[in-house]
Amino acid sequence: MSEDLQETGAGDRPGPVTATATPTVTDTTAATGRAYGGADPVPAASTAHVAGAGRALRGAATGGGRARRAMGRGRGRHRRTGRVTATDDRPATFRDVFGVAEYRALFGAAVLSWVGDYFAKVAVAFLVFSNTGSVLLSAIGFAISYLPWVAGGPVLAALAERYPYRRVMIICDVARMVMVGLMALPATPLPVLLLLLLGASLLTPPFQAARSAMVAQLLTGDRYVVGLSFQNMAGQSAQVAGYALGGVVAAIDPHAALVINAATYAASTLLLWRGVRPRPLPVVHTERRSLLRETFDGLGFVFGHRVMRPTAMVVFSVVGIIIVPEGLAAAWAPSFGGGSQVTGLLMAAPPIGAVLGAVVTRMTGPERRLRLLRPLLLAAPLLLVPVLAAPPFAVAFALVLLAAAAVNTVLVPLNGLFVQMLPNAYRARAFGIMQGGIQLTHAVAVLVAGALAERLPVPLVIGAWAVCGLLLMAVSVTTWPSRQVIAEEVARAAELNRAPEPEAPAPMPARPPVPAQPAMPARQPVPAQQVLPVPAQHAASQPVTT
Incomplete structure (x- = not known):
């Protein structure tokens, strides 16, 4: 296998x-x-x-x-082998992706929201620290924005399947704009500010689930894969730019950073309202249940599926491997004789690797992208195993960067495989489950690795974590579903997602022409008081006179 x-x-x-x-x-x-x-x-x-x-x-x-x-x-296909030739393997271009006008609006709205969110994270952490002087409270203020995904992201994401995707995104943006605008008021007490931040963060899961489901509707074919890779690259760039610019603005006036965040939500709302046309729900549910039951139904569907379950487990595994060097960067930096600057460089390696992975995805065609999947799944943890030897900083930085590039190169085709298996009725819930699982994996991996690093050297923890990840990936690639199973699930999902066409009404039979009636002879005048002759059977009862 x-x-x-x-x-x-x-x-x-x-x-x-x-x-x-x-x-x-x-x-x-x-x-x-x-x-x-x-x-x-x-x-x-x-x-x-x-x-x-x-x-x-x-x-x-x-x-x-x-x-x-x-x-x-x-x-384009070899007659005997059935393989696709180079003509079939042409990757989609960015022009193909951004030629979809609605996707341009959706992408622009996402970038604005991302940058604004990072502005807000920095501003809130700065405000909490400047008002309390507590590093712990400042960290709590920063972590609140991630809490909804870990605590109840899949449940909140299920909201996106109850209403049209565009409406969900617009309502979430308007509500977040109002709450962040209230946070920007100088008179807002600190506890109220944190509650408003939590409320705004609770709207992120349904917004992201609706947006992800709509991207899968707007981009078809290889455009979806290339669009997703560019979106990941833009997200990493927005993170770097948002933190950098947000830190500068927050140092001058943290309330101004929050005003900018509220303005990005307003601009995102305008883009969605003007640039994305209204669509009905892909599937209309005749019977609604509680959000919790619908969420568990979605979990059962994803993890009971013979292709989506291994796909989800591989995704969770690789993101759990690559997050550990980033999460332990602050504790790893002293081993290189550095401080905050070295920490920042180590934390910047994964985003840079993500951009490199997006470039590789764009430059490789669909067929080659599929062939690279297995070796890259093994390469991601394998590249981190040499950290066991405590290499110098330049080597460690390169290893983390390349491992992140390998992870981000495989995440896009894995996402594409996941999308192919999804019926429309589970699309938003499945995206919410995956996003929540990724966030939970990040948290658990960093917490476990951090606990180990309390007692063991950081290079030993990272290297041993990579060895465990390599063994896990080796098992995953050897137990992957067969090609026939995947093809059957692709066909089944395609059949489920095919909208039934209404049957045309049967044509009415042509109405036969009415034959022309012969002209009636002119009625003769009847003399007054003359009784008309009547048939014998009616003569006694129906005398007719004129």
Whole structure:
């Protein structure tokens, strides 16, 4: 089974299902099916083949040679092996992604919210510390914004499936704008400020779940994978810029940083209102249950699914591996003879690696991206094992950066695989479950590693953690679902997500023409008081006179 994962992963969501054949999927979805060995269990038509056929038909009017060349370009699959050629493996471009106008608005709103959130985190930590002088209370103020994801993120994310995604995002942005605006008032007491921050943070899970579900609606095919990689890169850049600029503004006036955050929510609301068109819910639920029961239903669906369960476990595992060097950066820095500057560089290595991973994702085609999945899953923890030897700072920085790049390169196709399996009825809940699981994994991994670092050297903890992660990844890649199982689940999700087309009413039968009535003869005048002759059976009872 080890070679089954050599081309494992996902790039795309399933394409439209035809009315007369087995569900067809896009070129990368077909590659996902082929990635698990053997012949295609689900007949699939690549988009390149369809596009080539279209070019051939158009070229037939101007010359048969050009039509034949176009048809040849469109085939794109080797006749005997069934493998996709380089024509099918062309990655989507950023122009393809940002050519979707609604995605541009959604992306802009997300970036504004991210930058504003980091401004607020720095400002709140600064305000708490300046008013109390307590490092612990300042850290609590910083951590409050992450609490909803850990405490009840999946439950809150389930709200996004009760209402249209656009409406959920706009309401969340307006409410957060109001609460952060109240936080910016100089007269706001510190306890009230922290409560307002908690209230604003509670709206993050439904907003993020609705946004993630809508991105999967707007971007199809390889555009989803490339768009997600660029979004991750932008998120890391927004984190660096938000913390840097937010720190400068908060040092001058922390209330001004909160005003800027409220303004970003207002701008995000405007972008969503003007740039994203209203859509109904993908699935209308006739019967509603409590949020808690719906959340457990979503958990049961994700972790009871034969493909989504291993995908989720791999994602949680790799993020739990890479977070430890970042979480222990402050304790690791003294071993290099450095202080806050070395700590900052160690914490900056994962975001830089994430940007590098996004670039690699963009430059590799869907087929190669799938082939890299297995080795990169093993490379991520393997790159951190040499930390056991306590290398110099430059080597340690490079190892953390490369491990983060490997993790972020595999997260995008894993996300794409996850999206392919999702029925519309579980989309927002599943994204909330994954995001909440990632945040919980971060917290648990850092807490456990920090407890170990209290008694053991930090390089030993990081290196041993990486060895455990390597063993876990080795088990994961050898027990990965077969190619046939994944292809079956892709087809099943595509069938579930296909909107039933209303049947056209049966045509009414043509109404036969009414035959022309013969002209009635002119009525003869009747002399007065003359009794008309009547049939015998009516003569006694129905005398008719004029």
